[in-house]
Each structure stands twice: as C-alpha cells, then as structure tokens.
Amino acid sequence: MADEAAPRQRAASPPTPQGDLDDRAETVEPPSDHAPLERSTAALFHHRAFVRLWFARMAGTTANQMLLVALGWQMYDLTHSAWDLGLVGLFQFLPALLLVLVAGQVVDRVHRARIVAACMAVQTLVAIALASGSAGQFAGREMLLAISVAVGTVRAFQMPAQQALTPMVLPPELLPRGLAFSSAGMQAAIVAGPALGGFAYVAGAHVVYGLCALLFVVAGTLALGVRYEQPVRVKKAISLETLLAGVRFVRDRPVVLGAISLDLFAVLFGGAIALLPIFARDLLQVGSWGLGLLRAAPAAGAFVTSIALTRFPVARRAGVVLLTAVAVYGAATIVFGVSTSFVVSLAALVVSGAADMISVVIRQSLVQLDTPDEMRGRVSAVNSVFIGASNQLGEFESGVTAAWFGPVGSVVLGGVGTLLVAGAWLRLFPALAQRDRLSSTPR
Secondary structure (H helix, E strand, C coil), X not given: CCCXXXXXXXXXXXXXXXXXXXXXXXXXXXXXXXXXXXXXXXXXXXXXXXXXXXXXXXXXXXXXXXXXXXXXHHHHHHHCCHHHHHXXXXXXXXXXXXXXXXXXXXXXXXXXXXXXXXXXXXXXXXXXHHHHHHHXXXXXXXXXXXXXXXXXHHHHHHHHHHHHHHHHCCCHHHHHHXXXXXXXXXXHHHHHHHHHHHHHHHHCHHHHHHHHHHHHHHHHHHHHCCCCCCCCCCCXXXXXXXXXXXXXXXXXXXXXXXXXXXXXXXXXXXXXXXXXXXXXXXXXXXHHHHHXXXXXXXXXXXXXXXXXXXXXXXXXXXXXXXXXXXXXXXXHHHHHHHCCCHHHHHHHXXXXXXXXXXXXXXXXXXXXXXXXXXXHHHHHHHHHHHHHHHHHHHHHHHHHHHHHHHHHHHHHHHHHHHHHHHHHHHHHCHHHHCCCCCXXXXX
C-alpha cells in the first residue's frame, strides 16, 4: 500500500509459483517459530488497508444477509412455493456462470477495491428499488426474481474482486490468519444480518431494505479508502488464451481443482438455507424472528471457529482436516433435517457452520497461496462460479428436491450426498487428501 507506513519494504523479486507478493509496499517480517500466536495475529492490524477492507466487507455482508433473508421471506409470503424459493437461488447463480470469463479479466486489470466499491453502489440502488416496491406494494414475484438476477450480476464481480484483493493487502505468511480473521468478521455479520433482518421484517420489508441501502453506502465508502500498490506488469491483450487462462490453471492443478470442486458438490447437496423459510413457518412454527435465528445459527458456529482459527491456524494435515470437516458438515445437515425441536435444529446448524468454516479457511488458503497474483482475478472468478453453484444453485436444487420429496427428505438426502462426496474426494484427489501444509513449500 503506497500511502501507508510499513515496518519494512522488501526488495523486488520475481513471483514464485505460490504467488508470493514480494512486490507490495507493505509487509511485515514473518513471525518466528517461537513468536506468540497473539503477536502474529496482532500484526494484521498494522495493515490499514486490510482493516478498511475488513470493515467494508462486514458492512456489505450484513446488508447482503439482511436483503437475502427479507427476499426469501417475502417470496415465500407471496407464493408459498418451494420452487420459487429455488428460483431465487438459480437466478442469482446464472449471471456468475455467464460472466465468469469477463469478471476474471476485469478483476485482473482494474483496481480491485474500486470494483468492490462499485458493486456496493449498485446494491444500494437494488435495496432502494426493493424498499420502494415493498412500501408501494408493487413488489411481486417477477420483480423479486429480476432483483435476484441483478444481485447475481453484481456478485459475479464482487466475489472475485474481494477474494483477489485480500492477498494484495497482506504478506503471504499472514494470509491464513488474515483469511480466518476476515471470516470471523464475515460470520459475525452473517449472525447479525439475518437476525436483524428477521426482527426488522416485523415492521415491514421496506424497513429491512432501507437499512440495507444505508449499510451498502457505508461499505462502498470504506472500500474506496482501500489502497495498495499494484505491481507494474505488461498486460497481455485480451484473447481466447487469456480468457481461458484461469480455467486452465485450475484444471492443471489437482489440489486447487479438488479444493474448489469439493465446495461445489458438498454444499450443493448439503445446503438447507433456501428451505429455512419452510422450516421456520411450517415445520418449527417460529415465524420470521425464528427464521432470522435459523439463518444466523450456522454463522454463529462459523464465527467462533474462525476466531479459534485466527489464533490456532491449521498447521499440519490440512487435507485430512478439510475432508473431515466436510463429513461433519454433512452429518450435521442430516440432524437438522430430521429434527422437530427448534433448539436441536439451531444446534445442528451451529455445528454445520463451524465445520464449514474450517473447510472454507483451508480451501481459500490453498487456492490463494498456490495462485500467482497475476492470475488471482481469473482463478477467483472461476472459484466464485463454484461457490455460487454450491450456494445459489444449491438453493435451486433444494427447492426442486423439496417439491419432489418434501423439505425434510430434501435436506436429509443432501446431507447423505455430502458424506458421499467427502469419501469420493479422498480417492479422486489424493494430492488434496495428502496435503500437509497450507503452503505448498515450507516458509
């Protein structure tokens, strides 16, 4: 970050296959093997661009979670259709799939913090449109689906920009801790967002969307303040080769492909978030406030786990820990599906969130540390499609299977599918399963 004081500036050196960001202005010396964990974690706060990005993501994630919980509840209130809940997820995913090559090129060529700020500005307009439609009582099924497309289009650029931005504001030796600390903030926002959205929905959907607009403004303003020194590189002309470079990079690296695809299939089958309005209203009978708590429960487990990972990052046997966490996620999903108790359901979701957070931090660290910076935008765009497929397409899958087998059958089958995926990846991607450290070479 050119505008900030740094403890030390390294001499320029060529990038390594692990994507060392030695050409950044702001770095810190890596902690020694005997340095207290608190000391190395506290080093994150010496990087002010990271802190600004952290707060921007917290505000934006809180707003996004509030918007999604209100959108899902409003759709189910209007149509009482599991199919329509699934369509909300599908319509958010399709733009990410169609724009993956374009988004990757943009993120690798434009200042990433400005992309994030622009995405927050567009989402502000989306929230204002929803607030107006809800207050004027003309927000119907078609408008909510159109808004879902708009949200998906924005996130096609926002997600890879955010993923590729974090390594630019932290040195590689702090990246796993930084990702865990970022995840802690995101999970705190995901806890607060749905709960706040669920309670605010009692006053009307327009109130929720108005609060979202305010938070998006705050997030965009903070993102504009993120500064980092962009490495000077000769940018190749856009061609089919450069467009497909991210796809080829992922394809040719078994660890990266295994980590990304594991998220796709595990969450695609195991996700139950889209069906929470049905569980809250019809099965557990806890209303919109209960929906907010159910939406927040996985994030509560993830928040506690991410704090623990910030202090005690995964140091060894990363592949085994990753696959075990996915299996626990699947088992917790099954428990949630068969539970008829609100308390047990909350507990199962908390456990699923904790397991998913372990998986997220390991996967994101592996992908970022094994990717050189000049490729991070395109690789992050591919990763975002896989994440979007697991989340938004997973919501569509949940809606379809719920229409066929009922919500309980859908969730239980998904949890079983996740367990099968964890076992299959153990054999399909032995390099991932045998990965010991997060970095492919010891530091």
